[in-house]
Amino acid sequence: MHIVVTAALIILVAHLVLGVILWLRVRKIYCYPGLLGFPVFGNLYYFYKTLLPSNMDYMVNTLDVMAKQHGKDGLCFCWTSGYKLTVLITSPHITKEIGFHPNLADKPAFMYGGSTPYIEGIFNSERADDLWKLKRKEYSIFLKKTSVDRDYFNTFIKCSDKMIDFMLASPSAADIHHATISLMLYTSLRTLFGNETSLISHPKNLKLILWMNNLITYIMVNPRLAALFLSIFRRVDGLFFPKGAELRTWILENSIKTVKSSKGPTPDKEKNLSLQITSRSLKCNNSINVLIKELQELFLISTHTLTGALASSIIFLAIQPDMQEKAWKEQHEIFGNDERDPTLEDMERMEFLDRFIKESLRFAGPSFLGKLATGDININGITIPEGAGVVFLIRCMRMDPEYWKNPKVFDPDRYLDEDETSKLCYAPFGVGVRACPANYFSTKLMKVTLSKILRRLKLRPVEENFRFEDIKFECAVMTEITNPPLLKIEERA
Numbered sequence: 001m002h003i004v005v006t007a008a009l010i011i012l013v014a015h016l017v018l019g020v021i022l023w024l025r026v027r028k029i030y031c032y033p034g035l036l037g038f039p040v041f042g043n044l045y046y047f048y049k050t051l052l053p054s055n056m057d058y059m060v061n062t063l064d065v066m067a068k069q070h071g072k073d074g075l076c077f078c079w080t081s082g083y084k085l086t087v088l089i090t091s092p093h094i095t096k097e098i099g100f101h102p103n104l105a106d107k108p109a110f111m112y113g114g115s116t117p118y119i120e121g122i123f124n125s126e127r128a129d130d131l132w133k134l135k136r137k138e139y140s141i142f143l144k145k146t147s148v149d150r151d152y153f154n155t156f157i158k159c160s161d162k163m164i165d166f167m168l169a170s171p172s173a174a175d176i177h178h179a180t181i182s183l184m185l186y187t188s189l190r191t192l193f194g195n196e197t198s199l200i201s202h203p204k205n206l207k208l209i210l211w212m213n214n215l216i217t218y219i220m221v222n223p224r225l226a227a228l229f230l231s232i233f234r235r236v237d238g239l240f241f242p243k244g245a246e247l248r249t250w251i252l253e254n255s256i257k258t259v260k261s262s263k264g265p266t267p268d269k270e271k272n273l274s275l276q277i278t279s280r281s282l283k284c285n286n287s288i289n290v291l292i293k294e295l296q297e298l299f300l301i302s303t304h305t306l307t308g309a310l311a312s313s314i315i316f317l318a319i320q321p322d323m324q325e326k327a328w329k330e331q332h333e334i335f336g337n338d339e340r341d342p343t344l345e346d347m348e349r350m351e352f353l354d355r356f357i358k359e360s361l362r363f364a365g366p367s368f369l370g371k372l373a374t375g376d377i378n379i380n381g382i383t384i385p386e387g388a389g390v391v392f393l394i395r396c397m398r399m400d401p402e403y404w405k406n407p408k409v410f411d412p413d414r415y416l417d418e419d420e421t422s423k424l425c426y427a428p429f430g431v432g433v434r435a436c437p438a439n440y441f442s443t444k445l446m447k448v449t450l451s452k453i454l455r456r457l458k459l460r461p462v463e464e465n466f467r468f469e470d471i472k473f474e475c476a477v478m479t480e481i482t483n484p485p486l487l488k489i490e491e492r493a
């Protein structure tokens with residue numbers, strides 16, 4: 001009994017000390033929710049509330065509720081991961097003011113660090129240092145408009161035909177996520193890796209990527225636990241996922257072989273991004289492990305985001321027949337009954353499809369953006385202190401009735417009179433110097449694929465009464481549809 005009482009007292013005192021420390025850290029901070037009238041207990045309450053979020057949906061929604069209840073002027077200070085001081089941004093005007101702030105070029109290790117046993121390239125780079133700058137330059141060259149239009153456009157067309165074949169393979173109940181993953185893996189290999197292999201469509205590898213999506217989300221929410229688990233698992237993953245390991249080896253060997261044998265006036269490394277990465281890594285005498293992590297990141301980041309975005313857009317078309325007809329009519333006006341492939345000029349004319357993709361990304365884009373303040377940032381007399389995490393709750397901004405008329409309604413035409421405010425709280429490709437370098441690449445690929453699908457296929461949900469309002473969204477790295485309907489696929493006459 002004595003021991004139990006002593007233990008209880010120690011725990012109580014330790015908590016009081018912790019509560020006081022937390023309170024001392026935030027007592028002068030503008031607009032903080034944890035005080036609850038009882039500073040020490042209020043801080044302890046928020047410490048536990050944010051210590052181990054079960055999933056990203058819970059995390060983002062908890063932060064959103066806090067920001068709505070306690071935020072002022074689009075800012076709210078709080079804890080994340082228990083004790084990390086974080087400022088939540090929920091206003092497009094603050095986004096504008098600090099989006100490009102020089103002290104916001106780094107990413108918080110407590111959100112991105114968990115996956116380093118597996119991926120470590122530009123996306124996962126905490127620091128915007130010289131190496132990041134070099135890598136970023138390589139990405140920008142390979143993903144810029146001229147490279148996409150010149151080098152990838154025809155591959156996008158071929159890949160879209162493949163997507164249609166995938167969909168037609170099970171016309172009575174097509175699983176769109178499955179089909180899109182196959183397409184994205186294939187497209188990513190053909191464009192960014194410059195090569196392809198049948199290993200990609202092995203059912204075990206498709207399953208692995210589906211599983212990866214959930215894993216990446218879990219890692220961002222629980223980075224420390226994840227890093228520990230992954231660094232152990234990394235050594236034996238080939239035993240559990242032999243097909244995945246085979247694919248990794250294939251990509252690596254292929255890149256190294258091509259770079260080593262490259263000669264002539266146009267070195268092979270200039271042909272695609274993975275060869276560029278391999279060439280640089282070999283020149284810097286990096287270990288093979290470092291190279292694997294960088295290539296793995298390129299592979300994952302280019303497939304997982306696009307899979308979510310494209311699968312959601314196809315589902316949005318299927319469950320909104322009026323919208324599908326409008327998009328089809330636009331295609332018909334451009335091509336008539338001609339079955340030719342689209343040209344770059346045709347793509348320019350697809351204005352409704354452009355808006356449709358934009359609206360799809362408003363619903364299915366990323367849930368939040370995480371940055372790190374590397375120095376004090378002053379806005380309107382408020383200081384975001386050095387070391388604080390800065391989380392832009394972009395999904396919440398994209399759904400905020402203050403900035404959008406009827407935000408829950410899927411309305412591509414809302415972009416016909418887009419103002420600066422809605423542009424600022426849209427940001428599906430991020431903000432500032434760490435924004436996604438693949439904005440043009442991704443939207444062009446989505447547009448080509450949707451255009452080809454619209455011209456050849458009619459899509460409907462198997463469950464005929466399924467409406468847009470029935471969709472359940474969940475915050476993940478990309479916002480996910482948790483109840484995706486199976487689709488009926490019919491060839492247009």
Ligand code: HEM
Pocket residue numbers: 122123124136139298301302303305306309365366369370428429430431432433434435436437438441442443
């Ligand atoms: C629809 C598809 C995509 C969406 C919605 C998307 C979205 C994003 C977002 C929100 C960020 C973080 C930006 C920030 O922190 O401000 C990001 C970063 C990044 N994305 Fe994408 N992305 C997509 C496709 C791709 C593809 C295909 C690639 C191919 C290589 C790619 C490569 C990257 C890289 C390298 C970064 C890190 C940039 C940096 O930290 O400097 N993304 N993306």
